[in-house]
Amino acid sequence: MKPLKKGIRLPDFKYRSLSSPQIYLPEPARFITLLLNQHSGPAIKPCVEKGNSVFVGTKVAEGSHWNSVPLHSSTSGRVSEVTPTSIVIESDEADRLDPSIHIRSEIPTDPGQLIQIIREAGLVDLGGSANPTHVRLIQARSEGIHTLILNGCESEPFLTCDHMLMLRHPVEVLKGAELLRIASGAKRAVIAIERNKLEALEILNSKNYNLKITTVETATLPVRYPQGMERCLVETFAGRHLKPGESSLNVGILVENVATAFAAYEAISLRKPLYERVITVDGPCVVEPKNLWARIGTRPMDLLRSCKGLMREPERIIFGGPMTGEAIEHLEVPITKKVQGILALPSELANSGAEEACIRCGRCVEACPELLIPETLARAVRKNDIALLEEYDLNSCTECGSCTYVCPSKIPLAAVIRSGKNTLVKEEVHSKPAYVFSSEG
Ligand code: SF4
Ligand code: SF4
Numbered sequence: 101m102k103p104l105k106k107g108i109r110l111p112d113f114k115y116r117s118l119s120s121p122q123i124y125l126p127e128p129a130r131f132i133t134l135l136l137n138q139h140s141g142p143a144i145k146p147c148v149e150k151g152n153s154v155f156v157g158t159k160v161a162e163g164s165h166w167n168s169v170p171l172h173s174s175t176s177g178r179v180s181e182v183t184p185t186s187i188v189i190e191s192d193e194a195d196r197l198d199p200s201i202h203i204r205s206e207i208p209t210d211p212g213q214l215i216q217i218i219r220e221a222g223l224v225d226l227g228g229s230a231n232p233t234h235v236r237l238i239q240a241r242s243e244g245i246h247t248l249i250l251n252g253c254e255s256e257p258f259l260t261c262d263h264m265l266m267l268r269h270p271v272e273v274l275k276g277a278e279l280l281r282i283a284s285g286a287k288r289a290v291i292a293i294e295r296n297k298l299e300a301l302e303i304l305n306s307k308n309y310n311l312k313i314t315t316v317e318t319a320t321l322p323v324r325y326p327q328g329m330e331r332c333l334v335e336t337f338a339g340r341h342l343k344p345g346e347s348s349l350n351v352g353i354l355v356e357n358v359a360t361a362f363a364a365y366e367a368i369s370l371r372k373p374l375y376e377r378v379i380t381v382d383g384p385c386v387v388e389p390k391n392l393w394a395r396i397g398t399r400p401m402d403l404l405r406s407c408k409g410l411m412r413e414p415e416r417i418i419f420g421g422p423m424t425g426e427a428i429e430h431l432e433v434p435i436t437k438k439v440q441g442i443l444a445l446p447s448e449l450a451n452s453g454a455e456e457a458c459i460r461c462g463r464c465v466e467a468c469p470e471l472l473i474p475e476t477l478a479r480a481v482r483k484n485d486i487a488l489l490e491e492y493d494l495n496s497c498t499e500c501g502s503c504t505y506v507c508p509s510k511i512p513l514a515a516v517i518r519s520g521k522n523t524l525v526k527e528e529v530h531s532k533p534a535y536v537f538s539s540e541g
Pocket of ligand 2 (some may be wrong): 509
């Protein structure tokens with residue numbers, strides 16, 4: 101292994117959610133809104149109508165394309181609204197499970213069958229990309245990979261949902277890792293954990309001592325952001341930096357998240373579709389930060405109630421981590437499968453301050469794990485200099501936010517670069533940063 105040399109050290113702010121040492125069941129929500137665009141890939145369409153009764157786990161939307169994944173109800177009740185973009189379900193508060201959810205007496209070992217089950221359960225990468233898991237597994241099989249890495253690094257501040265899942269459900273994570281390994285065709289699976297989660301490492305190793313799954317092992321990595329990003333993990337394990345555009349599969353590695361391994365275990369062993377996940381609700385504005393079993397489609401305001409609400413007005417509400425997350429406008433935006441956390445940040449953490457001129461200090465270059473020159477890229481985006489953007493490899497940016505974090509001039513480098521990737525804008529990009537975490541915080 102080759103430890104990540106670039107990247108940055110961040111304050112972790114994880115102690116508050118970890119001090120509530122369980123994954124809690126939130127108070128039930130009256131209404132659930134399931135957005136139809138929950139995965140990256142072809143669109144899906146509702147297969148229920150207004151007035152239909154549904155159970156927890158009933159399929160409510162699906163697509164005809166093999167690369168799409170279906171969507172399942174996360175509550176029991178009645179479909180109260182169907183729109184081209186969402187399905188709203190009014191809960192009957194009875195939490196009746198779909199009859200199809202029950203323990204599978206015999207676990208299949210055929211990769212094709214496992215992949216089919218994973219697709220039908222609506223699994224996507226729960227580490228934030230929302231790529232359909234079955235598509236990644238099929239690609240891995242066709243490329244012939246040797247190693248499956250289960251990402252348990254969780255290197256963004258505040259987030260502890262993966263850490264808590266490994267602490268509380270180590271057996272399920274280990275068994276899920278093995279099932280994904282079989283499905284992917286890899287010879288071994290490695291659960292990668294940063295050194296600040298040694299308790300999780302210990303518990304996984306001790307459980308596996310009894311389970312004796314010899315094809316699943318653990319590895320500890322230094323605490324460094326963005327160690328948990330796919331390309332950084334692959335660089336660590338493959339011992340070399342991936343070239344621009346090069347896939348991890350080219351070096352025989354597939355990266356999935358530990359939460360995806362857990363969901364795969366539930367899908368295969370319990371026939372349970374992906375209708376809930378662990379998320380961290382945290383930030384200095386939250387009274388009692390916690391990890392919750394959040395039903396997909398719940399609104400942040402409902403989940404915050406289970407954390408005793410807010411004690412001060414947040415400047416920003418973020419879905420995900422503070423480095424790569426997405427700022428949301430209000431507390432009624434429903435969570436999707438890819439949301440790992442809800443953070444309520446005050447102004448001192450959310451504001452990056454007024455932008456000043458670049459002082460050519462080079463810190464953004466030192467921090468960039470993709471060996472880019474962020475300042476030049478941001479300047480080229482603002483000038484819409486396409487030739488320069490191509491020369492300096494705009495599309496290699498993984499949007500990790502490290503450059504923004506270290507910049508003493510408070511230039512929202514990552515947000516500018518991201519906007520360039522998305523649109524190649526004609527006008528100057530003003531700072532409404534997607535990256536909201538300030539180094540002054
Ligand atoms: S340029 Fe992109 S990859 Fe490099 S540090 Fe900035 S956000 Fe991360
Ligand atoms: S870190 Fe900021 S000030 Fe330093 S070179 Fe990069 S853009 Fe300029």
